[in-house]
Amino acid sequence: MSELVNLDSYRDPILPTAFSASEIRIEDFIDLDEFPIHDLTSAKRQELVNQCRRELEEHGCSHVPGFIKASAIQSMLEEANRLMEDARPADDFVNPYLTTDEPSLPEDHPKRFFENRTSAFINSDLLEPQSLLRKIYDCDVMVHFVADCLNQGPVYRWADPLGRCPYSVMRTGDYFPWHYDGNEFTVSVLVQAAEAGGDFEYVPNLRTPDTENFDEVQKVLQGDRERVRVLQLKEGDLQLFKGRYSMHRVTPTKGATTRIIALPTYVTNPYLVNRPHHAKAFYGRAEPIHHEREMSRVDNLTD
Numbered sequence: 423m424s425e426l427v428n429l430d431s432y433r434d435p436i437l438p439t440a441f442s443a444s445e446i447r448i449e450d451f452i453d454l455d456e457f458p459i460h461d462l463t464s465a466k467r468q469e470l471v472n473q474c475r476r477e478l479e480e481h482g483c484s485h486v487p488g489f490i491k492a493s494a495i496q497s498m499l500e501e502a503n504r505l506m507e508d509a510r511p512a513d514d515f516v517n518p519y520l521t522t523d524e525p526s527l528p529e530d531h532p533k534r535f536f537e538n539r540t541s542a543f544i545n546s547d548l549l550e551p552q553s554l555l556r557k558i559y560d561c562d563v564m565v566h567f568v569a570d571c572l573n574q575g576p577v578y579r580w581a582d583p584l585g586r587c588p589y590s591v592m593r594t595g596d597y598f599p600w601h602y603d604g605n606e607f608t609v610s611v612l613v614q615a616a617e618a619g620g621d622f623e624y625v626p627n628l629r630t631p632d633t634e635n636f637d638e639v640q641k642v643l644q645g646d647r648e649r650v651r652v653l654q655l656k657e658g659d660l661q662l663f664k665g666r667y668s669m670h671r672v673t674p675t676k677g678a679t680t681r682i683i684a685l686p687t688y689v690t691n692p693y694l695v696n697r698p699h700h701a702k703a704f705y706g707r708a709e710p711i712h713h714e715r716e717m718s719r720v721d722n723l724t725d
Contacts (some may be wrong), residue, residue: 440579441560451494451558457486459567467567474571474662482626482668484571485653489660490558490611497554498613502544502589502682509542509591510706518601518639518669519724520703532639533724537599541672544589545705546582558611559587559686568609568688571662578692580605581715584705585687585696589613590672592620592681598672600643602629602723603665604700610663611684612655617677622653624663624670631667634724639669655683666723 448460458464470486477484515536517523524533549556558564559579569577580586585605592598594616625642626649629635642650655661663670675681695701695715698708 441557443562446557446561448561448563451491451554452489453491457489460563471567471570475573478572478662478664480626481651482664483624483651483653484662485655486660487656488658490658492658494554494558495611495613495658498589498611498684499682501550501553501555502591502613504550505544505548505589506591506680508548509544509589511542512539512703512706514539514703516599516601516703518599518643520601520604520700521724530640530644532636532643535600535640535643538597539599540596541598542591542593542596543584543705544591545584546586546588547584549587555587555589555684555686558684564686565688568662572607574690577688577690580687580689580695581692581711582687582695582701583709583711584701584707585685587684587686588705590681590683590685592616592672592675594675594677594680596681597674600669600671602667602669604696605687605689605694606666607662607664607688609686609688610655610661611686612657612659612661613682613684614680615655615657616675616681617679618675619673619677620675620681621673622655622661622670623650623673624653624665624668625649626651626668627664628669629667629723631723642669 448454452459454460457470458467461467474484474486516539517533517536519533521533523536527534565577565579569575628638628642653661693715695711697716698712701708701712
């Protein structure tokens with residue numbers, strides 16, 4: 423008798439290809455009457471774009487409540503729960519730049535400020551072949567809308583195989599410490615809120631492409647909240663955020679309900695991926711592509 427194969431433990435190593443436009447029904451995940459992002463002639467769309475631009479310019483962050491349909495959120499929640507056992511947990515000490523300690527610097531330097539990160543990721547390469555999150559991410563209309571809101575272009579889907587559209591997972595007591603992103607900006611959709619905690623905190627434009635502003639970073643790390651803004655998201659809310667220049671964190675979660683947030687990520691350079699140390703810190707490993715495409719960024723910032 424031949425040995426039975428446990429198909430549940432088998433995962434196809436070949437990543438799914440991108441969905442074509444004909445395979446994506448935008449109305450399955452967005453109420454196009456309320457958010458007509460498909461209609462470039464719509465005054466309602468232009469008003470929404472202008473709102474996002476203003477918020478991004480003023481605060482480095484824009485918030486659109488109820489952007490994704492409840493039925494789509496339910497579908498994403500079910501997928502995340504099916505994949506939950508594969509969520510890559512973190513239990514590492516990290517500084518805001520995800521770099522190693524530099525003992526030559528003063529003890530209170532921001533590069534030497536380390537906190538314990540315990541949140542997890544369901545990496546992008548684990549998403550199911552018919553994942554609705556993948557369809558949202560592959561939707562050209564979404565890419566165009568994001569580019570318009572950011573008021574820059576062209577904007578591309580990220581080449582990073584692990585970080586392009588993962589789920590972030592925070593169980594009770596988990597914490598995602600202060601950090602900067604390696605990519606220019608991130609789009610997020612809250613799939614499930616924690617019972618308490620899990621607030622998104624950020625400091626708009628704390629650094630610039632030319633200046634690290636370590637003195638102001640140090641103030642925030644030491645508890646100064648003068649410039650800290652807090653965003654409490656609800657299921658289905660869309661957030662656009664310039665995380666390369668605005669330091670941010672997610673406060674500790676409380677209660678039995680896991681906080682799950684989808685993170686479809688877009689970039690201005692379609693070639694770049696995470697640097698190897700970023701990939702290892704966030705997603706647990708670095709793939710060959712992270713080493714092959716290790717190259718200088720358009721800025722000289724620490725990351």
